[in-house]
Amino acid sequence: MNQNMAAAMELRCWGGDWGLPSVHTESLIVLAYTKFSGAKVAVSPIDWTWKTITVTVPELVCGDTAVQEPTQILNFLRKQRFNADYELTARQGADTMAYIALLEEKLQPALLHTFWVDAENYSNLTRPWFASRSPFPLNFFVPGRLASGALSRILLTTGEAPLHRISEVEGKIYSDAKECLNLLSYRLGTANFFFGNSPTSLDAFAFGFLAPLHKASLPSSPLQSHLRQLDNLTGFCDNILAVYFSSDHFCKIAAQAGPLPPVQETMDANLQKLTQLVNKESNLIEKMDDNLRSSPQHKPHRPEPKPSLSSAKSSTPA
Amino acid sequence: MSLAAEAFMSQMAAAEPWPENATLYQPLKEDQILLSDCASSLAVQAYLRMCGLPVQVFCRANAEYMSPSGKIPFIHVGNQVVSELGPIVQFTKAKGHSLSDGLDDVQRAEMKAYMELVNNMLLTAELYIQWCDDSTATEISRPRYSSPYSWPLNKILAYQKQWEVRRKMNAIGWGGKTLEQVYEDVSQCCQALSQRLGTQSYFFNKQPTELDALVFGHLFTILTTRLTSTELAERVKSYSNLLSFCRRVEQTYFEDKSS
Numbered sequence: 024m025n026q027n028m029a030a031a032m033e034l035r036c037w038g039g040d041w042g043l044p045s046v047h048t049e050s051l052i053v054l055a056y057t058k059f060s061g062a063k064v065a066v067s068p069i070d071w072t073w074k075t076i077t078v079t080v081p082e083l084v085c086g087d088t089a090v091q092e093p094t095q096i097l098n099f100l101r102k103q104r105f106n107a108d109y110e111l112t113a114r115q116g117a118d119t120m121a122y123i124a125l126l127e128e129k130l131q132p133a134l135l136h137t138f139w140v141d142a143e144n145y146s147n148l149t150r151p152w153f154a155s156r157s158p159f160p161l162n163f164f165v166p167g168r169l170a171s172g173a174l175s176r177i178l179l180t181t182g183e184a185p186l187h188r189i190s191e192v193e194g195k196i197y198s199d200a201k202e203c204l205n206l207l208s209y210r211l212g213t214a215n216f217f218f219g220n221s222p223t224s225l226d227a228f229a230f231g232f233l234a235p236l237h238k239a240s241l242p243s244s245p246l247q248s249h250l251r252q253l254d255n256l257t258g259f260c261d262n263i264l265a266v267y268f269s270s271d272h273f274c275k276i277a278a279q280a281g282p283l284p285p286v287q288e289t290m291d292a293n294l295q296k297l298t299q300l301v302n303k304e305s306n307l308i309e310k311m312d313d314n315l316r317s318s319p320q321h322k323p324h325r326p327e328p329k330p331s332l333s334s335a336k337s338s339t340p341a
Numbered sequence: 342m343s344l345a346a347e348a349f350m351s352q353m354a355a356a357e358p359w360p361e362n363a364t365l366y367q368p369l370k371e372d373q374i375l376l377s378d379c380a381s382s383l384a385v386q387a388y389l390r391m392c393g394l395p396v397q398v399f400c401r402a403n404a405e406y407m408s409p410s411g412k413i414p415f416i417h418v419g420n421q422v423v424s425e426l427g428p429i430v431q432f433t434k435a436k437g438h439s440l441s442d443g444l445d446d447v448q449r450a451e452m453k454a455y456m457e458l459v460n461n462m463l464l465t466a467e468l469y470i471q472w473c474d475d476s477t478a479t480e481i482s483r484p485r486y487s488s489p490y491s492w493p494l495n496k497i498l499a500y501q502k503q504w505e506v507r508r509k510m511n512a513i514g515w516g517g518k519t520l521e522q523v524y525e526d527v528s529q530c531c532q533a534l535s536q537r538l539g540t541q542s543y544f545f546n547k548q549p550t551e552l553d554a555l556v557f558g559h560l561f562t563i564l565t566t567r568l569t570s571t572e573l574a575e576r577v578k579s580y581s582n583l584l585s586f587c588r589r590v591e592q593t594y595f596e597d598k599s600s
Contacts, residue, residue, distance in 0.1 A: 092514065113536045114536050114537060114539070116533070116536070117532070117533035117534070117536040117537045118451065118454070118537070120458055120529065120530070120533045121451065121454035121455045121457065121458040121533065121537075122454045124454065124457040124458040124460075124461040124462065125453060125454040125457040125458075127457075127461060128457045128460065128461055129457065175512055176512045176513070179508060179509045179512040179513075180509065180512065180513060202453075206446075206449070206450035206453055206454070207450070209446040209447050209449075209450045210447055210450045210451070212447070311348055
């Protein structure tokens with residue numbers, strides 16, 4: 024009977040693009056977990072349907088029950104005996120919870136900002152994509168609603184809303200996110216997955232957060248360039264795409280490089296650390312420089328030299 | 342604070358040693374302070390004691406408004422004001438005192454992850470129980486929060502704070518949770534901390550770090566604060582190694598404290 028129930032599971036999520044099975048972080052987390060745990064789930068993207076405005080995505084429908092939110096969906100799948108964390112020790116399970124909390128607190132605000140609040144990215148990439156995937160007339164409402172949800176989430180969690188505006192928290196959330204990426208990179212090291220050789224729910228969460236940042240063609244993103252320098256994290260995403268999603272018809276470009284070998288430690292660990300440190304310092308120096316130049320106390324250079332009273336026409340002093 | 346301002350602050354902080362007259366501000370202890378603020382304040386006090394840095398605790402009714410970020414607690418050192426555990430840790434590091442220097446990169450990543458877990462789960466649960474649970478909010482939180490003020494200001498401030506916290510809970514998805522689910526989350530968080538601690542004295546080797554200070558602050562406050570129901574304290578008490586951890590930190594660093 025469990026088999027029948029399992030066959031009847033349907034996952035509603037946003038569709039895929041840029042080489043990913045879905046562009047939406049939470050949908051990606053659930054999709055990755057279903058692949059890792061071997062759950063058979065019928066994926067029904069909500070693109071071009073009215074569900075874009077009526078349904079909270081992602082949503083798992085099984086018989087009569089509907090479950091939302093990635094953590095709840097993962098719990099539900101575990102209860103159905105699709106458990107990717109079966110082989111973890113208790114201590115590793117605790118580490119999983121901690122790292123997921125780290126991702127949600129430190130990385131997610133910056134990701135939301137990059138995709139939904141940053142004006143250039145939003146108008147050139149995110150809004151056209153979501154508008155093109157929503158039916159008329161929802162294409163006017165859906166992206167705006169998602170964007171305002173993202174902005175309020177950032178302000179309420181990282182800044183006291185009445186005191187700070189988004190421009191003041193921007194610096195903080197991006198530096199936190201870069202630090203979080205560095206920490207993830209240290210933790211992953213040279214392994215294929217975070218715990219041993221088989222993927223677990225932490226890998227699903229990390230993949231869901233990192234893959235859109237890695238694959239989307241964002242016009243302006245310092246965070247994306249920072250991620251691109253962390254080879255082991257980008258290799259981690261590519262590896263999962265190649266191994267678990269290459270046969271999916273959602274994934275158009277994932278297999279372009281062929282099945283990737285496991286991540287080899289090509290760069291010296293010290294060199295990698297030095298690169299991160301240098302980037303951090305150079306970003307800091309850039310910001311300091313910018314701030315100094317725009318500071319009101321900074322005396323402006325003379326706009327032009329004072330016109331000399333005597334030198335205008337006369338050529339010879341004598 | 343922008344990155345440049347943080348860099349300047351570090352520079353200025355590094356210039357002077359820790360003075361004798363450093364002070365920590367928090368709301369009034371008997372009447373006003375709430376569970377979540379008390380936990381954060383105790384965490385900072387524990388951290389400073391672990392570093393061996395003297396600090397005097399002053400209780401002020403308007404501490405929340407004096408704080409540069411609006412959060413409790415904040416410390417006043419020399420001519421600088423720093424609030425919240427994260428920035429305070431960086432500030433003391435700039436002055437040359439640090440508890441986590443001996444950790445390697447992977448351990449530091451773990452420490453930061455566990456600190457985020459405590460902030461994400463324990464602190465949010467404390468806020469939820471204080472402000473989103475109607476009985477606690479009516480009997481304890483609102484009266485305490487507004488006790489220094491007279492009518493009608495006390496009503497306005499209390500309801501404003503409650504509205505803000507509820508907005509935040511809705512934004513992060515905790516608005517739809519029941520009290521039972523919140524207690525369950527607290528249990529899971531305590532279980533994770535208990536498994537990480539195991540039989541060790543502190544979370545990392547034999548030396549305490551800021552994670553120990555943070556966990557101590559929250560757990561000790563939960564265990565010693567009276568709420569409308571004892572469910573929260575009971576959940577924490579079921580993990581014996583966490584209890585002995587709290588007792589150990591209290592005896593080692595707070596033995597001259599009378600409460």
